[in-house]
Amino acid sequence: MTRQPMVAGNWKMNKLTGPAVELAAAVKRGVGTRTDVQVVLCPPFTALKVVAEVVARSPIRLGAQNMHWEAEGAFTGEISAAMLRDVGCEFVILGHSERRAGFQESDALVNRKVCAALQAGLTPIVCVGETLAEREAGQTWTVVTRQVRASLAELKPEQLRRTVIAYEPVWAIGTGRTATPAQAQEVQALIRAVLGELGDGATAQAIRILYGGSVKPANARDLFRQPDIDGGLIGGASLDAAAFLEIIGAACRE
Numbered sequence: 147m148t149r150q151p152m153v154a155g156n157w158k159m160n161k162l163t164g165p166a167v168e169l170a171a172a173v174k175r176g177v178g179t180r181t182d183v184q185v186v187l188c189p190p191f192t193a194l195k196v197v198a199e200v201v202a203r204s205p206i207r208l209g210a211q212n213m214h215w216e217a218e219g220a221f222t223g224e225i226s227a228a229m230l231r232d233v234g235c236e237f238v239i240l241g242h243s244e245r246r247a248g249f250q251e252s253d254a255l256v257n258r259k260v261c262a263a264l265q266a267g268l269t270p271i272v273c274v275g276e277t278l279a280e281r282e283a284g285q286t287w288t289v290v291t292r293q294v295r296a297s298l299a300e301l302k303p304e305q306l307r308r309t310v311i312a313y314e315p316v317w318a319i320g321t322g323r324t325a326t327p328a329q330a331q332e333v334q335a336l337i338r339a340v341l342g343e344l345g346d347g348a349t350a351q352a353i354r355i356l357y358g359g360s361v362k363p364a365n366a367r368d369l370f371r372q373p374d375i376d377g378g379l380i381g382g383a384s385l386d387a388a389a390f391l392e393i394i395g396a397a398c399r400e
């Protein structure tokens with residue numbers, strides 16, 4: 147089974163529209179016409195439209211960092227899946243640990259968002275990962291299995307296939323402390339096994355599982371060489387075009 151590698155940049159709450167256009171344009175120049183790696187940019191909501199204009203007619207795809215689960219209505223301050231589609235998004239990051247921790251997003255809530263995203267034709271990038279305390283208590287497998295099962299509850303195999311998972315150990319996000327390739331591979335193989343239980347073997351083999359957590363040009367290649375690591379969700383390093391392009395280069399399957 148060959149899964150197209152993917153590298154997604156999570157810009158978080160960074161970049162006003164001007165710098166966002168500059169960064170997207172630099173990434174676009176570097177990516178050129180390459181399609182061996184799927185590149186996704188996830189700017190903040192306010193920069194989605196301008197970045198969409200920059201990456202139009204390029205292989206780069208657009209993603210958002212969050213959305214509401216309802217289609218429309220009285221949800222002040224929220225953004226729906228249809229609104230994301232309207233400005234050109236094809237992807238949406240859901241269940242990021244910064245949202246789980248800072249905005250009390252539970253697995254059940256993430257599941258509602260995943261279902262709404264799929265229904266609207268968006269590809270969810272569903273984040274899972276254990277905290278340092280959970281890892282040290284030997285709970286990594288229990289926590290990650292629970293997050294995968296609950297976040298993807300009730301999805302049909304066809305919907306699972308349209309979903310991307312990002313394993314992001316919380317202790318590695320923005321800390322400069324990366325999981326070793328072996329640590330990441332071990333958990334990502336477990337995630338693929340859980341996906342097989344939720345769907346079937348062929349479905350599990352088709353789903354892309356990214357690694358995220360302090361991926362840099364220096365460590366990307368060794369991580370992406372692992373059999374169950376299909377690319378990366380990149381935070382800090384995605385804000386620098388040269389670093390992000392190097393990471394994209396490291397994701398291609400030689």
Ligand code: PEP
Pocket residue numbers: 156314318319320321322358359360361379380381382383
């Ligand atoms: C992230 O926030 O998804 C992330 C992986 O961040 P960083 O690369 O900065 O650790």
